[in-house]
Amino acid sequence: MGKVIAIDGPAGAGKSTISRLLARKLGYRYLDTGAMYRAITYLALEQGIDIHDTEEIVQLSRNIDLNITPPDENNVSHVFINGRDVTDRLRTKEVDLNVSTVAKNRAVRELMTEMQRNIARSGNIILDGRDIGTRVLPDADFKFFITASLEERARRRWKELKDKGLEVSLAEIEKEIAERDLEDSTREIAPLVKAEDAILIDTSHLSIPEVLDKLLSYIKDEEND
Ligand code: DC
Secondary structure: OOOEEEEEOOOOOOHHHHHHHHHHHHOOEEEEHHHHHHHHHHHHHHOOOOOOOHHHHHHHHHHOOEEEOOOOOOOOOOEEEOOEEOHHHOOOHHHHHHHHHHHOOHHHHHHHHHHHHHHHOOOOEEEEEOOHHHHHOOOOOEEEEEEOOHHHHHHHHHHHHHHOOOOOOHHHHHHHHHHHHHHHHHOOOOOOOOOOOOEEEEOOOOOHHHHHHHHHHHHHHHHHO
């Protein structure tokens, strides 16, 4: 049976970058569960559905045909909604500002959790998110909680946007991330919290290759036991 790796942590900690690289290194599949909540949020905004209308959002989630491809040669996973590639539309400010509300919806979470468990069933996969090690896959073979200081996470997100040609204020991003952290970690259902048995990795002062090496060393250690 293939192994399952759960990677959780707050916004901007580098989970998806690390997960993609780790998946490539191990020859595993990768599922970005945040992209699932983002896809529903994007579609709701596009269709003019009130993000707070629990019933409408659940209806939308039930009918969505969501497909996330394995990372391509540029390490990008493409997200298709009903056959349409929406990858570039999921990390916008508008989605950032509304996704936590969608992620608080109990029925949506149940649907997404079930999909995530089904996808993970055959193993050899990395899932990243907020509740993978605590709720979705509490029996995962490896659990990591990846974090970094708020300042560093804001700086990384600011740089990512700047590289895309978007001029945004660092202070504003820091405020938005802090708000999203608060919403994600204080919500009633499946809040962002480190699983007791997850390995904590603070990436504030680590480069991407250093984080990757750290994760790989834990995985190899365990496999050699
Ligand atoms: O990882 P991300 O920033 O793309 O996640 C987007 C939002 O989705 C985030 O605010 C929290 C939510 N989320 C969640 O509640 N549970 C997950 N497993 C993944 C993401």
